[in-house]
Amino acid sequence: MENIPEEILERILSHLSPYDDMQSAAQVCMQWSRLIYGIRCQRWQRFYEQIVNAYPKVTALPVSKDRSIESSHRGRHRSRSNLVRSINTARNRQKDAACYHKDSVYIFGGISMSNQTAFNDLYRFDLRHRCWSNSTIITKGTKPLPRGSASMIRYDDQLLLFGGYCPSTYHLAHNDSSNRYKFYNDLFSYDPFTSTWTEIKTTDSKLPEERASHSAIVQGHWMIIFGGISKRTSLNDVWMLDLITYTWQRLEVDGVKPAPRGGHSQIVVDQERSVIIGGQKRTGQQFEPLTDIWLLNITQRKWQQIKVNNENWMAPDIWSHPAIKINNIVVIFSNLISTLTANVNTVNTFNFDVTLDSISNLHMFVLDFSNLQNETLTFEVTWRQPVALPVTSNKAHCSVLCRSEIFLFSSSSDEKLYIIS
Numbered sequence: 001m002e003n004i005p006e007e008i009l010e011r012i013l014s015h016l017s018p019y020d021d022m023q024s025a026a027q028v029c030m031q032w033s034r035l036i037y038g039i040r041c042q043r044w045q046r047f048y049e050q051i052v053n054a055y056p057k058v059t060a061l062p063v064s065k066d067r068s069i070e071s072s073h074r075g076r077h078r079s080r081s082n083l084v085r086s087i088n089t090a091r092n093r094q095k096d097a098a099c100y101h102k103d104s105v106y107i108f109g110g111i112s113m114s115n116q117t118a119f120n121d122l123y124r125f126d127l128r129h130r131c132w133s134n135s136t137i138i139t140k141g142t143k144p145l146p147r148g149s150a151s152m153i154r155y156d157d158q159l160l161l162f163g164g165y166c167p168s169t170y171h172l173a174h175n176d177s178s179n180r181y182k183f184y185n186d187l188f189s190y191d192p193f194t195s196t197w198t199e200i201k202t203t204d205s206k207l208p209e210e211r212a213s214h215s216a217i218v219q220g221h222w223m224i225i226f227g228g229i230s231k232r233t234s235l236n237d238v239w240m241l242d243l244i245t246y247t248w249q250r251l252e253v254d255g256v257k258p259a260p261r262g263g264h265s266q267i268v269v270d271q272e273r274s275v276i277i278g279g280q281k282r283t284g285q286q287f288e289p290l291t292d293i294w295l296l297n298i299t300q301r302k303w304q305q306i307k308v309n310n311e312n313w314m315a316p317d318i319w320s321h322p323a324i325k326i327n328n329i330v331v332i333f334s335n336l337i338s339t340l341t342a343n344v345n346t347v348n349t350f351n352f353d354v355t356l357d358s359i360s361n362l363h364m365f366v367l368d369f370s371n372l373q374n375e376t377l378t379f380e381v382t383w384r385q386p387v388a389l390p391v392t393s394n395k396a397h398c399s400v401l402c403r404s405e406i407f408l409f410s411s412s413s414d415e416k417l418y419i420i421s
Contacts, residue, residue, distance in 0.1 A: 010035045017128045018043065018403050019103035040403075047404035047421055048327050054387045056364065059419040061130060093119060095148035095320075098398045098409065099159050101192055103127045105400050105407060106159060108190075111148035111167070118146035118166035122190070125409075125417075127402055141197040144188045149262075151216035153223060155243050159190040160223060162241075165212035183210035183231050187241070204248045208239040213262030213320070218243070219271055224251075224298065226276060229262035234281055236260040238296065253301050258294045263319035267330055269372055272299045275306070277330070277367075278318025289319055295372070295379055306372075307380035314383045315365035323367075324401045330367040330381075333389070333399055333408060362391040362408075364420075391418050 004012075013035055016022045026036040050056050096110030096119075105125040111118050120143055121136040144150075150164030165183045185208050187200040214228025214235070223241040227234065236258055238251040264279030276294045280287055291314055293306040308314070315321070315334040324331045366384040391408065399408045405421040 006031075006035070010039065014039050017103070019127050021128065043404040048329075050421070051326055051331060051364075052329055052366070054364075054366075054385070056387070056389070057421050058389055058391060059421070060390070061417040061419070093148075096398060097150045097152035097161065097164075098322075098400050099152045099154050100400050100402045101154050101157075101159060104192070105402065106152070106190070106192070107398075107409070108152055108161060109144070109147050109150060109164070116167050118148055120144050120146040125407070127407075130419075137195060139190070139195050139197050142188070142199040143197045144186070144199075145184070147184060147212075149212035149229075150184070151214060151225065153216050153218055155218055155221075155223070157191070157193065159192065160216075160243075161188045161190065162186075162216060162223075162225065163208075163211050163214055163228065165229075181212075181231065183212055185210040187246075200246050202246055202248060206250065207248055208237070208250075209235065211235060211262075215264055215266035215276070217266050217268050217274055219268060219274065219298065222298075224266075224274065226266055226296070227258075227261050227264060227279065234260035234262055238298075240298070251298060251301060253296070253303055255302060256305070257303050258292065258305075259290065261290055264290070265318070265321065265323035265332070267323055267325045269295070269369075273297050273372075275330075275369075275372070277323050277332075278315075278321075280319040289317060291318055293367075293381060304379065309380060309382040311383065313365070313385050315363075315386070322399055324399060324406060325369070326401070328368065328370045328372075329384075330369055331406070332365045332367070333362045333391070334365055335361075336363055336386075362389050363387060364389055389418075389420075 009031075013022070013025060013032065016025055018040065022036055022040070026033045093110035093112055097108045099106050104127060107123045107125070109119045109121070122139060124133040124137055125131070126133065144161055145166070147164030147166045150161055152159055152161045154160075163184050163186075165181045168180055168182050187202070189198045189200055190196070191198070208225060209230050211228030211230050214225050216223055216225045218224075221243045223243055225239050225241070227236050229235070238253060240249050240251055241247070242249075258276055259281050261279030261281045265277040267275045267277065269275055274296050276296065278292075279290045281290055291308070291311070293308055295304045295306055296302075297304075315332050316336065317334045318332060321332050321334055363386040365386045368382040368384060371380050371382075399406055405419055408418040408420060
């Protein structure tokens with residue numbers, strides 16, 4: 001390998017998987033490390049330019065539903081039939097939590113499409129081989145109870161799960177509309193190397209209220225959560241979890257604050273600032289989408305509303321869509337027509353039974369965040385013209401940024417996985 005021209009060596013290394021394969025190759029020698037760093041930078045720049053210039057490459061990985069494969073093939077093809085079962089099981093749900101770690105995307109829990117059953121299984125999508133693990137991961141330790149709309153973030157080599165809700169078994173058994181859902185404020189960590197769940201017990205006298213559909217990000221050694229929906233109302237509080245000591249503290253913010261909400265996105269700008277995008281709120285007995293954008297500075301303990309330009313190109317649904325930040329833009333995948341058609345009940349609880357069967361082609365909506373990078377007193381963001389994608393999905397999809405590609409897990413009837421690069 002020493003006599004291979006560097007241009008040819010670079011071409012060979014560029015065919016490696018961008019995940020663990022490339023990481024391992026970078027440790028061979030200084031030359032390989034330098035070449036792989038350049039390859040990664042080129043891939044990221046090419047990915048960014050394709051997104052910002054509105055010509056993303058979309059690849060669909062269809063799921064075969066031919067059950068005859070299972071009985072007529074053995075060996076390698078047998079694992080393929082297991083793959084079919086895994087995908088059907090993993091994606092026949094909504095409101096699951098997804099997180100990227102090393103060469104995998106982990107998906108936890110969720111709620112059935114009928115909104116009557118919650119799950120607490122854990123699936124792993126192998127990014128190197130573009131396939132699901134053969135079955136749900138067998139885990140050890142204290143497993144979280146079934147739930148949906150929880151948050152899951154990565155810190156170091158641990159996945160942290162917080163909050164969520166599940167349909168109340170009492171409500172289902174007794175048709176009691178006053179106890180439709182059970183909410184959680186417990187905290188769990190998952191170690192992918194040992195496949196072990198651990199419930200983290202904190203000694204704080206004050207804990208965040210039980211909630212679901214909140215947001216969670218990592219800034220430094222803090223996990224920041226904002227808002228969410230509780231049993232009887234929506235929330236707009238900010239809590240910080242020290243990820244070293246596992247102690248909670250509420251961040252008291254002065255001045256004007258965003259309206260209480262759930263289903264919003266929270267994007268990290270830097271180590272002090274984050275942005276809240278959209279969500280939904282309850283006004284009396286009505287549920288309505290929110291389209292406002294706010295900047296939170298945890299050092300200054302201050303909220304600031306951001307001016308939004310080109311609102312005619314704004315995504316009609318900015319709730320329950322995880323937004324993805326790529327350099328100075330934010331990408332949201334949404335339908336052109338709002339699906340917020342909730343039938344509000346008379347009980348004083350949030351309605352989680354928002355219609356999710358309005359399926360159409362997704363569009364890619366892009367927010368230009370360039371002006372947030374400047375130290376100015378007035379911040380503004382700009383919507384760009386949306387781009388139609390050959391992707392069929394409903395409100396239940398989840399999207400995860402993994403290096404220089406986006407994985408969009410659909411819950412529609414075609415049960416496809418889309419890769420946007």
